[in-house]
Amino acid sequence: xxxxxxxxxxxxxxxxxxxxxxxxxxxxxxxxxxxxxxxxxxxxxxxxxxxxxxxxxxxxxxxxxxxxxxxxxxxxxxxxxxxxxxxxxxxxxxxxxxxxxxxxxxxxxxxxxxxxxxxxxxxxxxxxxxxxxxxxxxxxxxxxxxxxxxxxxx
Numbered sequence: 001x002x003x004x005x006x007x008x009x010x011x012x013x014x015x016x017x018x019x020x021x022x023x024x025x026x027x028x029x030x031x032x033x034x035x036x037x038x039x040x041x042x043x044x045x046x047x048x049x050x051x052x053x054x055x056x057x058x059x060x061x062x063x064x065x066x067x068x069x070x071x072x073x074x075x076x077x078x079x080x081x082x083x084x085x086x087x088x089x090x091x092x093x094x095x096x097x098x099x100x101x102x103x104x105x106x107x108x109x110x111x112x113x114x115x116x117x118x119x120x121x122x123x124x125x126x127x128x129x130x131x132x133x134x135x136x137x138x139x140x141x142x143x144x145x146x147x148x149x150x151x152x153x154x
Contacts, residue, residue: 013057019126032102
């Protein structure tokens with residue numbers, strides 16, 4: 001059985017983030033960004049967790065040169081930590097304004113990227129750096145452009 005024939009063994013990607021100000025982080029990601037609450041649990045010693053539905057999950061693995069290039073395109077300088085969270089939104093400029101009003105710090109305004117998306121960069125609660133991105137072309141259109149494809153095709 002080839003790797004393409006095997007059923008996926010992973011059912012969900014869950015990013016677990018420790019937030020010193022739990023209430024502010026929940027208000028930002030659930031209420032301002034609009035991630036629906038899927039479940040919440042509490043335990044002894046004021047232990048609390050909320051699981052927010054972020055839609056479809058992907059894991060983007062970039063080498064150091066790509067990470068530097070993304071920072072250069074989105075921000076104009078190197079600012080990203082090793083882990084950055086990206087959310088696809090319908091309207092990047094409006095989402096950026098909404099999240100800055102909810103407590104994020106804008107690192108860079110929405111910028112059109114070489115990969116045909118409109119991306120902004122924010123510092124958000126819980127010490128997370130975010131990219132908000134709005135796709136300007138569908139995946140099939142982008143797949144025909146130079147530099148797009150899959151690692152298997154290279």
